[in-house]
Amino acid sequence: MIVNQFLVLAALLFSIGIYGVLVRRNAVLVLLSIELMLTAVNINLVAFGQYVQDALLSGQVFALFVITVAAAEVGIGLAIVVLIFRNRSSANVDELDLLKW
Amino acid sequence: MEFTDWIADARNVVFLVIAVAMIGSAVMVVTSRNVIHAALMLVVALAGAAALFLMLGAEFVAWTVVLVYIGAVIVLFLFGIMITRAPTKTDSVRLDHKRRWPAAIVALGTFATMATVTTMAFEDIPMPDGVSRTGDLGDVLFSRFVIPFEVVSFVLLAALIGGIVLARKDQES
Amino acid sequence: MVMLAALLGAPLASPETAHLSDGGVLAQWAWLIPVVPLVLMFGIVFFGKRLPAGGWELAEAAMLFVAVYGVALLIMNASEGITYEGSIEIARIGSYVIEWGWVVDGLSIMMYAVVGVVGLAVFTYAKGYMKGDVRFTWFFAAFTMFAGAMLVLVSSANLIQLIVGWELVGLASYLLIGHYWEDHANNAAATKAFLVNKIADVGLFIGVIIIAVTVGSFRFTDILNAVAEGDSALAQVAFWAGLALFIGAMGKSAQFPFHVWLPDAMAGPTPVSSLMHAATMVTAGVYLVGRMFPLYQTAGFAVDVKAIMIVVGALTLFLTGLIALVQDDIKKVLAYSTLSQLGYMTAAMGAGAYTAGLFHLFTHAFFKGLLFLCAGSVIHAVHSNNMSDMGGLRKLMPWTYRTFLVGSLALAGIFPLAGFWSKDEILASISFDSGHDGGTIATVVLVAAIAGAFVTAFYMARAVYLTFFGEYKGHGHPHESPRVMTYPLIGLGVLSAVAGFANVPGVFTGFTEWLAARPVAMGDHHAEAINFGLAGIGLAVALLGVVAGTRLWKRDAATQQARDTFRIPVLYPLLANKYYIDDLYLKGVVGPIKGPIARFTNWTNTYLIDGFVNAFAAVSVFLSRIVYHGLDQRGIDLAFNAVSSATGEAGDALRYTTSGKIQDYAAALFAGAVLLVVGFLIFT
Numbered sequence: 001m002i003v004n005q006f007l008v009l010a011a012l013l014f015s016i017g018i019y020g021v022l023v024r025r026n027a028v029l030v031l032l033s034i035e036l037m038l039t040a041v042n043i044n045l046v047a048f049g050q051y052v053q054d055a056l057l058s059g060q061v062f063a064l065f066v067i068t069v070a071a072a073e074v075g076i077g078l079a080i081v082v083l084i085f086r087n088r089s090s091a092n093v094d095e096l097d098l099l100k101w
Numbered sequence: 102m103e104f105t106d107w108i109a110d111a112r113n114v115v116f117l118v119i120a121v122a123m124i125g126s127a128v129m130v131v132t133s134r135n136v137i138h139a140a141l142m143l144v145v146a147l148a149g150a151a152a153l154f155l156m157l158g159a160e161f162v163a164w165t166v167v168l169v170y171i172g173a174v175i176v177l178f179l180f181g182i183m184i185t186r187a188p189t190k191t192d193s194v195r196l197d198h199k200r201r202w203p204a205a206i207v208a209l210g211t212f213a214t215m216a217t218v219t220t221m222a223f224e225d226i227p228m229p230d231g232v233s234r235t236g237d238l239g240d241v242l243f244s245r246f247v248i249p250f251e252v253v254s255f256v257l258l259a260a261l262i263g264g265i266v267l268a269r270k271d272q273e274s
Numbered sequence: 275m276v277m278l279a280a281l282l283g284a285p286l287a288s289p290e291t292a293h294l295s296d297g298g299v300l301a302q303w304a305w306l307i308p309v310v311p312l313v314l315m316f317g318i319v320f321f322g323k324r325l326p327a328g329g330w331e332l333a334e335a336a337m338l339f340v341a342v343y344g345v346a347l348l349i350m351n352a353s354e355g356i357t358y359e360g361s362i363e364i365a366r367i368g369s370y371v372i373e374w375g376w377v378v379d380g381l382s383i384m385m386y387a388v389v390g391v392v393g394l395a396v397f398t399y400a401k402g403y404m405k406g407d408v409r410f411t412w413f414f415a416a417f418t419m420f421a422g423a424m425l426v427l428v429s430s431a432n433l434i435q436l437i438v439g440w441e442l443v444g445l446a447s448y449l450l451i452g453h454y455w456e457d458h459a460n461n462a463a464a465t466k467a468f469l470v471n472k473i474a475d476v477g478l479f480i481g482v483i484i485i486a487v488t489v490g491s492f493r494f495t496d497i498l499n500a501v502a503e504g505d506s507a508l509a510q511v512a513f514w515a516g517l518a519l520f521i522g523a524m525g526k527s528a529q530f531p532f533h534v535w536l537p538d539a540m541a542g543p544t545p546v547s548s549l550m551h552a553a554t555m556v557t558a559g560v561y562l563v564g565r566m567f568p569l570y571q572t573a574g575f576a577v578d579v580k581a582i583m584i585v586v587g588a589l590t591l592f593l594t595g596l597i598a599l600v601q602d603d604i605k606k607v608l609a610y611s612t613l614s615q616l617g618y619m620t621a622a623m624g625a626g627a628y629t630a631g632l633f634h635l636f637t638h639a640f641f642k643g644l645l646f647l648c649a650g651s652v653i654h655a656v657h658s659n660n661m662s663d664m665g666g667l668r669k670l671m672p673w674t675y676r677t678f679l680v681g682s683l684a685l686a687g688i689f690p691l692a693g694f695w696s697k698d699e700i701l702a703s704i705s706f707d708s709g710h711d712g713g714t715i716a717t718v719v720l721v722a723a724i725a726g727a728f729v730t731a732f733y734m735a736r737a738v739y740l741t742f743f744g745e746y747k748g749h750g751h752p753h754e755s756p757r758v759m760t761y762p763l764i765g766l767g768v769l770s771a772v773a774g775f776a777n778v779p780g781v782f783t784g785f786t787e788w789l790a791a792r793p794v795a796m797g798d799h800h801a802e803a804i805n806f807g808l809a810g811i812g813l814a815v816a817l818l819g820v821v822a823g824t825r826l827w828k829r830d831a832a833t834q835q836a837r838d839t840f841r842i843p844v845l846y847p848l849l850a851n852k853y854y855i856d857d858l859y860l861k862g863v864v865g866p867i868k869g870p871i872a873r874f875t876n877w878t879n880t881y882l883i884d885g886f887v888n889a890f891a892a893v894s895v896f897l898s899r900i901v902y903h904g905l906d907q908r909g910i911d912l913a914f915n916a917v918s919s920a921t922g923e924a925g926d927a928l929r930y931t932t933s934g935k936i937q938d939y940a941a942a943l944f945a946g947a948v949l950l951v952v953g954f955l956i957f958t
Binding site for chain 2: 001002003004005006007008009011012013014015016017018019020022023024025026027028029031032033035036039042043046047049050051053056057058059060061063064065067068069070071072073074075076078079080081082083085091
């Protein structure tokens with residue numbers, strides 16, 4: 001196995017996640033795409049950790065933290081989406097444009 | 102290294118299969134018209150990621166992904182979908198923007214840049230073998246990285262409280 | 275006489291051999307002489323009203339100081355001639371030095387003594403005369419300033435200082451003539467005096483400028499040294515400079531035709547007429563000629579001006595004397611008499627008689643000053659200037675009568691009073707001149723001078739008889755003046771009697787030696803002995819005048835005045851209207867200036883000068899309008915406005931980037947990050 005294969009795969013997943021973030025109109029689906037991006041990051045981290053053969057296993061530790069924070073973030077994010085849905089009875093991201101010109 | 106040499110390694114074949122699955126499911130996540138399908142496709146992608154972690158020798162991380170991500174986060178998502186009454190069937194309401202090409206360009210640009218960079222930097226460098234022991238990970242986690250560990254636990258606490266506060270019904274008093 | 279001479283230590287021999295000293299301490303401190311009156315003048319101005327005598331004390335103290343100092347210097351000069359000059363440099367303009375100097379030599383000392391003694395008498399007299407006047411303190415302040423200014427004039431060591439003193443006495447004259455300014459006629463008289471003097475001063479300034487530029491210095495010593503050395507540059511301009519200076523002198527000393535201001539100046543209080551317009555200020559012109567005498571006397575310089583001088587003097591002495599015959603105002607009689615005597619002094623200077631002219635100045639100061647004070651005494655008692663309101667005052671005002679008589683006889687030139695000696699010396703000098711440089715002109719002048727002596731005695735006799743004899747024609751109760759006024763009269767009377775003995779040719783010529791104490795020799799002729807022939811003619815003519823006057827006016831003054839008008843039909847109106855010269859000036863000079871010339875000047879000012887300025891302004895306004903509208907509004911402002919509107923429109927265009935949609939922001943973020951990375955990769 002070469003290092004690059006993991007990196008390229010992670011890059012691909014990341015880009016797909018970007019596409020999803022930018023394209024999806026449902027807030028929940030945007031969060032889903034963000035999860036995809038974070039997963040790609042995790043793959044990158046662990047791959048680099050293994051490549052470097054760190055004695056402290058910092059790549060894996062970092063990945064664990066990312067997972068944890070992602071979980072917390074999803075919780076909050078969904079809570080916010082729920083609130084917005086209650087206010088506006090729609091989870092459409094396009095409609096959240098009050099800060100426009 | 103030539104592709105034929107690369108594919109000769111059995112592990113790389115496994116990798117390729119998993120990668121294709123992951124990519125396919127990821128594309129489904131971002132393009133599916135059914136929200137539930139998108140969430141479930143993410144499950145597949147996450148499972149693939151866990152498999153990759155196993156290949157990279159990060160066992161604990163792999164099982165954590167399965168437990169936390171697939172087990173909790175996706176469930177959370179499904180609850181969220183339910184509460185926000187997102188359309189669970191395929192219907193005429195479009196889930197995507199009309200103009201998708203700017204996003205495509207950006208995504209493509211990002212991938213191209215990153216792939217080029219990594220390829221230029223790590224051309225054929227092999228990945229070392231080795232499985233890391235969970236015990237070592239635990240040691241490290243509670244010695245060297247104990248403070249970030251505690252901080253992250255606070256983050257979780259904050260998220261917990263925040264989530265409860267945000268999502269509860271308005272108190273009519 | 276000889277003992278007196280020995281007492282004063284003056285040698286009886288030729289005057290030029292008197293040795294000259296530097297005057298010691300007295301001369302070094304002589305700068306106080308002009309300064310003390312000026313300082314005390316300020317004292318009067320600031321404190322006068324609070325003092326018990328209204329400031330008169332300070333004025334009298336000033337004159338007492340000057341009189342004592344002047345006489346002391348005179349005595350010292352008599353024993354050993356002083357020539358001293360002190361100076362302090364004030365400023366430098368280019369190569370010219372402006373100094374304050376004080377000269378202590380024979381001429382200056384004589385003037386100090388005259389100003390001091392006569393001034394003391396007049397100031398004492400004025401205390402009584404001006405009593406009760408509403409502007410008593412101011413009067414003495416101005417009078418003291420006059421004294422100080424006159425002393426500045428006669429002590430000046432350079433032409434600039436002389437001009438300063440000259441102008442200041444002119445100012446004092448204006449202020450004092452116009453003392454009773456409630457009557458507009460007095461203001462007019464003061465203005466007339468000032469203006470006529472100012473016109474003549476043009477000559478003075480031109481003369482000073484020519485001399486100073488040629489010689490390179492204003493100092494008298496430098497100028498007279500240049501004359502003594504025969505400086506050719508000065509010799510070329512000397513005639514014009516000398517003539518110009520003489521014209522200035524003519525104004526101040528009221529020579530024909532600048533004499534018109536002096537009779538009108540009688541509008542001032544009598545002490546002013548006495549001190550300024552008889553004894554001192556009007557003699558400033560004669561003094562100037564005396565100071566610059568070598569310029570007129572040395573061959574090759576301004577010698578030809580003397581011919582003009584002598585003719586002018588002769589005209590003045592004769593013509594003005596005639597006018598005195600027909601005046602009713604006693605002060606006007608004395609004013610024309612003063613003009614006549616000034617003519618004598620000028621004629622003497624013109625004949626090259628430095629000593630004779632100044633000797634007459636000396637004696638005239640005493641008896642004319644006295645005559646004015648007596649006239650003032652009479653006017654004060656009778657409350658009228660006109661002799662037709664007087665008469666018979668001989669018994670009512672005995673001391674005034676006696677002193678007036680002494681003064682009149684001295685003026686007429688009766689032996690042995692002062693006027694006899696000085697007038698005789700003038701006649702002798704003119705006669706000498708007629709035999710030498712003066713030629714026929716001098717002979718004619720001599721005849722005029724002798725005739726003038728007759729006229730002098732004639733009109734003074736008239737004045738005495740009309741005022742003091744006959745019966746009192748007025749309405750009030752005249753009485754003798756208080757002692758403060760009569761004592762000065764007596765003092766001056768004594769001086770009028772004996773002053774003539776200061777210079778008896780061949781016997782005692784102290785005055786000549788005193789005057790000769792100067793750094794440069796004057797070069798005038800000194801008579802070796804009394805010219806008995808000429809003296810006899812002069813005395814006879816004067817007695818003739820007295821007798822004629824007595825015959826005409828003694829018996830009945832009133833009817834004689836009436837007969838005067840009928841007796842000389844053509845001559846009387848001519849004299850009464852002062853040869854119509856005032857009318858000539860008024861219609862010929864003042865009228866055109868007030869009328870056409872003033873209108874022309876106004877037109878030039880309004881249309882030419884103002885028009886020129888206005889044109890400039892119009893052009894400026896036009897240019898500024900162009901700059902504003904064209905350059906500023908359309909050019910510069912346009913640039914600024916364009917920038918600001920471009921900024922606005924750019925903002926308008928760019929605001930659509932804030933769509934409010936998160937995904938758009940996210941897209942921008944990712945795109946930007948990618949671009950940065952690419953850029954980073956490419957350029958490093």
